[in-house]
Amino acid sequence: MESPKVGIVIKENPLYDNSDSASSKSKKEAHFDVMSVMMADITTEAAMAEMKRKINFLMKVVEERDHEITALREQMRTRETAESSQTPIVKATDKGKNVVQENQPQQQSVSVASLSVQQLQDMIANSIRA
Template structure:
């Protein structure tokens, strides 16, 4: 009896083992087997990395379309804007220094009454 039960268990085990191989022709099972495979994990992570790295490549191709003259003109425009901002700040600093000197002069000319 025990040998009969063991034999039936072994046939169940062998059915479980051969089952996926028989059904491996269907698309779903193949994908399932691939996902369990450690090589699939390495392929999948490499594939996702290449997708992430493709984006900077696209950006560099897009940037290559900009001519050197256009890039120089844009840089020149930005430099002029920054120079104008610095000039305005210089005028503000000069005006504040003049105000400080004026107040110091007024305060020093006033004599305290005791």
């Protein structure tokens, strides 16, 4: 009996003496063994396919997280560059007091620069774990 999926071939051996009843198996038992091997192989193939699918998914997630991290780093660099290039403007008030005002674009969203380094590290670590 042959199984093309398994790669294990079980054939009757003409040199084998079937008269020894203690060591011989019935055809039903032999068929059951072959079916067990086939099922084990199918189960292994299914498990391997599932593992491959999960690995591909995780690789995709890691790649997306890498892009997010790169974008966050670029935002931080841009913000740091903008902050370091700002020059204070001194304005006189009605009462003669000087008020320092920085040239800043209005913030329309939460800035990455407003987060602490620890918060950013935690965000990155959590996004990698997720």
